[in-house]
Amino acid sequence: MGETEIQIYRHSVPVSDIIRFCIIAALAIFCTLITAISFSRSVAFLNYQLFFIPILYAAYFYPRKGLYVACLCGVVFQAVGYYYSYPDSVAMVSVTAEAILFVLIAVIIAYFIERIRAGEVRYRTVFEHSQLGIILFDQVDFTIKQSNDKFNDMLHYTPQDILARSFFSIFFTPQDQTRFLERIKKGETIENFETRLMTKERDGCWVNLSWSRIDEKTVSCTVININARKLAEKMNNDNMMKYRQLTEHSPTSILIIQDELIRYVNPSFAVFSGYDKAEISGKDLFGLIDSRDRDSFTRFSQSWSRSIPKSDHGEFRFITKTGETRVGALSTTPIMHVGKPAMLINIVDTSEQQRLEDKILLDNERRRGIIMTVAHELRTPLQPILGYINLLVSDTEGYGIQNDTKKILERCLVSVDRERQIINQMLELSVLESGKVQLRCSMFSLASLVKKVIDTGGYLTKAEVTLDIGDPVIVSADKDRLFGILDSLLSNAVNYSKPPRKIAIYYRSGVGDNQHHISVRDNGIGIQESAFTSIFEPFQLADAAMLSRKYDRLGLSLSIAKKIVQMHGGDITVESVVNAGSTFTIHLPKEVPNET
Amino acid sequence: MKHKIMLVEDDQPILEMMDILLRRIGYEPVLVPDVLEALERVRKDPPALVLLDIMMTPINGWEFLEKLRGEYDMKDLPVLLFTALPSAEERLAQMKDQNLGILQKPVTIAELRAGIERFLSK
Numbered sequence: 161m162g163e164t165e166i167q168i169y170r171h172s173v174p175v176s177d178i179i180r181f182c183i184i185a186a187l188a189i190f191c192t193l194i195t196a197i198s199f200s201r202s203v204a205f206l207n208y209q210l211f212f213i214p215i216l217y218a219a220y221f222y223p224r225k226g227l228y229v230a231c232l233c234g235v236v237f238q239a240v241g242y243y244y245s246y247p248d249s250v251a252m253v254s255v256t257a258e259a260i261l262f263v264l265i266a267v268i269i270a271y272f273i274e275r276i277r278a279g280e281v282r283y284r285t286v287f288e289h290s291q292l293g294i295i296l297f298d299q300v301d302f303t304i305k306q307s308n309d310k311f312n313d314m315l316h317y318t319p320q321d322i323l324a325r326s327f328f329s330i331f332f333t334p335q336d337q338t339r340f341l342e343r344i345k346k347g348e349t350i351e352n353f354e355t356r357l358m359t360k361e362r363d364g365c366w367v368n369l370s371w372s373r374i375d376e377k378t379v380s381c382t383v384i385n386i387n388a389r390k391l392a393e394k395m396n397n398d399n400m401m402k403y404r405q406l407t408e409h410s411p412t413s414i415l416i417i418q419d420e421l422i423r424y425v426n427p428s429f430a431v432f433s434g435y436d437k438a439e440i441s442g443k444d445l446f447g448l449i450d451s452r453d454r455d456s457f458t459r460f461s462q463s464w465s466r467s468i469p470k471s472d473h474g475e476f477r478f479i480t481k482t483g484e485t486r487v488g489a490l491s492t493t494p495i496m497h498v499g500k501p502a503m504l505i506n507i508v509d510t511s512e513q514q515r516l517e518d519k520i521l522l523d524n525e526r527r528r529g530i531i532m533t534v535a536h537e538l539r540t541p542l543q544p545i546l547g548y549i550n551l552l553v554s555d556t557e558g559y560g561i562q563n564d565t566k567k568i569l570e571r572c573l574v575s576v577d578r579e580r581q582i583i584n585q586m587l588e589l590s591v592l593e594s595g596k597v598q599l600r601c602s603m604f605s606l607a608s609l610v611k612k613v614i615d616t617g618g619y620l621t622k623a624e625v626t627l628d629i630g631d632p633v634i635v636s637a638d639k640d641r642l643f644g645i646l647d648s649l650l651s652n653a654v655n656y657s658k659p660p661r662k663i664a665i666y667y668r669s670g671v672g673d674n675q676h677h678i679s680v681r682d683n684g685i686g687i688q689e690s691a692f693t694s695i696f697e698p699f700q701l702a703d704a705a706m707l708s709r710k711y712d713r714l715g716l717s718l719s720i721a722k723k724i725v726q727m728h729g730g731d732i733t734v735e736s737v738v739n740a741g742s743t744f745t746i747h748l749p750k751e752v753p754n755e756t
Numbered sequence: 757m758k759h760k761i762m763l764v765e766d767d768q769p770i771l772e773m774m775d776i777l778l779r780r781i782g783y784e785p786v787l788v789p790d791v792l793e794a795l796e797r798v799r800k801d802p803p804a805l806v807l808l809d810i811m812m813t814p815i816n817g818w819e820f821l822e823k824l825r826g827e828y829d830m831k832d833l834p835v836l837l838f839t840a841l842p843s844a845e846e847r848l849a850q851m852k853d854q855n856l857g858i859l860q861k862p863v864t865i866a867e868l869r870a871g872i873e874r875f876l877s878k
Contacts, residue, residue: 532842536811539840540767542862547773550865551780580862587842 180221184229187214192236199244208237208258215266223270223277230266234259293367293383295327296374299344302328305378314367314385316360327381332356332364348373354386366390413488413509416495417464418502420444432488432509434481445505450477450485464492464503475510486511524594531590535583546576585716589698592723599638599727606633606678610665613646622654623661623682633667635676637748641724645732648717649680649744657684657741669750675730679745686738695734696722721746758784759804759876764794764820765838766812770861774807781869791815799828804876807859810839818847821856831855834875838863 165172191210219226241255293311331337349372356364371381413429453476488507495504607629664681698719729749736742778785788794810817840861
């Protein structure tokens with residue numbers, strides 16, 4: 161209250177106090193005069209009663225100071241009364257009694273006014289400092305009579321904003337308004353009514369309202385902000401929904417196992433196992449495991465009960481309700497379920513995959529069988545041809561064979577031999593592809609192996625061969641197979657080039673390089689870059705039609721070579737320029753894994 | 757004296773060719789196209805070596821060999837498997853029979869001679 165104050169000596173006193181003091185003083189002087197006149201004229205009805213006016217006035221505004229006024233008035237009244245009634249002792253006693261009455265009246269008034277004031281302060285304190293929002297509104301038209309700061313802050317209104325509105329208008333949606341109307345019609349006292357109010361920014365704010373009527377027209381309402389809780393609840397619900405949808409619609413089976421018993425299964429598991437939720441809940445998963453896998457499953461599941469279980473993977477056969485066997489790949493994750501540790505298990509049905517793998521294995525086996533039979537059937541008729549030609553060539557004189565006929569027969573022999581070789585390569589590739597081949601690795605000098613290949617194949621007579629391999633180079637590999645690979649690379653180098661043939665065999669590897677690089681370079685017809693990969697595929701030739709006619713050979717040796725080098729953990733690559741030559745390089749790891 | 761070599765083989769063209777081939781390299785061939793008959797004759801008149809085809813009926817070369825080594829107890833008689841069957845080599849390696857060898861059809865004269873000479877010295 162910005163009241164004007166006046167400086168009196170060192171005190172600043174509000175103007176209203178000075179005015180009241182003057183009124184009280186004037187009234188007291190006026191009463192004293194009237195009382196003196198009434199005593200002097202013996203007017204009984206105008207005697208002490210007038211003094212109640214300044215006393216009541218003073219006591220109303222200043223309960224404590226009113227006492228002083230009453231005492232002062234009592235003394236003045238007594239002095240005047242004694243002056244006029246002396247020596248009438250009865251009258252003097254009566255004057256004293258009336259003076260005491262002044263003080264008593266002032267005390268009583270001061271007491272009640274103090275009490276009323278204290279109650280008001282308490283109420284104000286509660287209203288203004290409450291942690292709850294409090295709002296008073298009209299029961300009929302919902303105009304807002306009063307609201308505390310807490311309420312205003314909750315919805316970001318200023319006191320002026322809020323007093324200009326009706327409570328009804330700050331509900332967030334018409335539905336919220338309707339619900340409020342229904343509730344307020346039902347009773348005068350409502351607790352925990354959850355609804356949404358509108359903030360100044362027109363956002364919704366969840367609140368909990370409790371109200372009661374405090375007089376005929378006014379309703380007092382406490383407002384608790386529950387927006388954060390409601391939003392958290394909503395998010396929680398959303399998360400729950402998401403989690404539910406995820407598990408319920410997951411194509412993989414999901415289980416929760418706690419204390420070795422199944423606590424939860426999703427619909428996919430019901431499909432996988434044939435048992436529905438109710439049938440399987442509370443059972444032990446062990447009961448569904450195929451007897452052949454039970455031991456390994458027991459070992460697998462032992463870790464679940466450990467104090468710190470770990471995520472794990474395993475594959476087991478399950479027996480479904482209908483007695484069918486299904487293969488499931490399990491992965492486990494430790495989780496908390498209803499406040500206790502549990503295992504979350506995902507099961508992916510790999511039965512179909514297993515079936516396909518088995519089928520591929522069977523198909524491969526069958527294909528290998530066919531190749532074996534075909535090889536047998538192709539080789540058998542070659543025997544008489546090879547035998548007879550051998551016979552004729554071995555004794556030309558005895559059979560009366562001319563020199564040029566002998567040459568023809570020898571060409572036949574070359575062809576038969578080639579066919580034999582092709583069949584053998586086909587078989588070798590088939591065996592290599594079956595994965596049943598074991599390498600027999602040993603350590604040996606690369607240079608001496610290469611020299612042996614050159615000597616055995618008689619390559620020095622077919623081409624100018626240069627060799628650049630240091631003697632100390634020791635490799636670890638299957639010696640016989642590496643011999644075969646080098647032989648076929650050299651044989652290709654000869655077959656796919658024309659004289660003057662130049663073949664270079666060289667070795668490269670550096671310190672820190674974990675591979676040997678053995679290259680065979682020729683000056684032959686070369687290979688187009690587009691065929692760099694396909695020449696290593698079985699029954700592929702770079703520009704097949706052209707090459708096969710030109711050299712009449714099947715490209716199986718490269719496929720075999722590549723397979724074998726890959727079994728060593730290495731690879732074969734090619735670089736080539738058409739009509740300039742090709743370089744085949746064997747990349748062989750310096751340390752060959754023994755188990756291959 | 758020429759070594760007697762029994763050829764158990766049901767393929768007629770091969771039989772005829774091998775007859776000439778074996779004679780040419782200095783052996784006396786005994787040709788038996790019927791495997792059951794071969795079982796009879798191998799016991800009555802044991803040859804120096806048996807050249808044995810595998811794919812035959814009613815019993816195959818393996819069963820013949822089993823009878824020879826088991827029931828007939830002819831463990832020292834050299835047998836050369838004479839076959840086009842690719843898997844024969846693998847199986848042979850597992851048998852660890854000192855008097856058992858293999859010739860993969862088709863064979864050249866040189867291969868045939870070397871194969872036989874492994875067991876029979878001239």
